[in-house]
Amino acid sequence: MTAPLKIANAAGFWGDQPGAAARLVAQQPDLDFLTLDYLAEVSLSIMAIMRAKDPAAGYAQDFVAVVRSLAKFWQDGGRTKIVTNAGGLDPLACATAVRAELAAAGLAHRKVAVVWGDDVLAALKAGGKDFRNLETGAGLEDITSRLVTANAYLGAEGISAALRAGADIVITGRVADPSLTVGPCIAHFGWAATDHDRLAGATVAGHLIECGTQASGGFSTDWLDVPDNHSLGFPIVEVSADGSCVVTKPAGTGGSVTLQTVKEQLLYEIGDPGNYLSPDVTVSFLTLKVEAVAENRVRISGATGRAPPPTYKVSATYRDGYKAHGMLTVFGHDAVKKARHAGEGLLRRLQDNGCVYREHLIECLGTGASVRGIASRVSDTHLIETVLRVSVAADTKEPVDRFTKEIAPLVTCGPQGVTGYASGRPKVMPIFGYWPCLIDRALVQPAVKLLN
């Protein structure tokens, strides 16, 4: 029987802890793989905007710094491999930067591979009618001219091919998050595409670690009870040849891996637990068995899988105007009343100056504004302080830009006790509409290339 494959996650999103990868390999040098996930639903549209200003910015540049941080470990004989979707819109550019970093560290022999073919923008632009919005049922034709990105969630196939070809670092564009874990399992255990239950098990393992420390105590309902929660260990799955796994974390790190943290993360961002759709396999979570087998070790077995859908899911984005959020702190008696009145006055002043907004929102933070109308415990009149947050959205940039310049003057023209303006004017941000749809697999050609 083959030993379990040890796969850790060192980044759950673009902006996660920069030191996590180097820390993980120092704590647990026998890891087979690190996976790093950089791509949320609209991350690629942010990269598209950055790339418009700088052609080299179509990928997660943070990853190049991660490679730099691991150089010493590899120079000293470390062998942990990496699978990441840091390639974003431009996996080849990312790989080129990574290879330069490796060469500078005397590690040019470490092999880098890229997986691409997820970009389906041309197909969407050509065949608008076929790409109905999965949420709204709307046709694509209204927004085709405003499309910014369209990327299919590829599966594990390209990753496993790259690893079998000898890659030490695999850089992809958009792939399904769990596939970053499934790819190494297929390459290591030699599973077939029809080994549905094993693929299902590895998909569950990948799903569990894809958000980093959310599996090891982060985001927990009982977070205050999580030990040493200032230094949570990033999660590790030890996947066995039958697709079952043990979730754990490096010894001596903070956090905890318990039935509770694992069960919470199992159902994170899940729809129908009997039909979890991934490009590798359709998984049922209803057959899972979850057991605490030792301290900070939880075993998950029993996943069942069926053939995946004949389509890939596509995450497309389109330009949809501009927005800005501004915040000021208001202190004193009647703080909430004053804040709300000041926010309304600000919007009125802007409208008097000819600014038209398609949407605006005034929130008084501290009053339960995150879920307005649901769970406030005290009446607004009891609060001596609130944060006024005003937001606007418009089809064009000008009125939003004007808003960003008119909010700070509330310090002098608003009520006494307005503060918290030191961080400067708010930023105008482009809005990206999110367009989830399906594409026939025949229209997508995943490709793999080993660069050295």
Next chain:
Amino acid sequence: MIPLRDIAYARSGDKGSSANVAVFGRTPAAYRWLREHLTAAVVENHFKPLGVGAVTRYDVPNLEALNFVLPGILAGGGSRSLRIDAQGKTLGMALLELPVEAPAALCEKRAAGPNRPA
């Protein structure tokens, strides 16, 4: 009445302009009570002020959990929503504030210690 958090824990996440909240019984008995009383209608009514659509409930007995899918609750979600919580990070906590008429006996386990058995 007791807050739901006394007998349950939860986690929420986003999917486009929709979200899900998974709710777990803190004990097998608490899960059985939740399965009986925490219906899709109760959850939909709780989240009505946020403009939620028709809520679907999935039972996950092997995890002693219920998963609620809340369509359209994020006012556009991710990049579009103007709300402070555009991605549903707070919805689990918000559901755990729900007052429920559960028997006090269901809370006993929770008082036992910081790392409660799930």
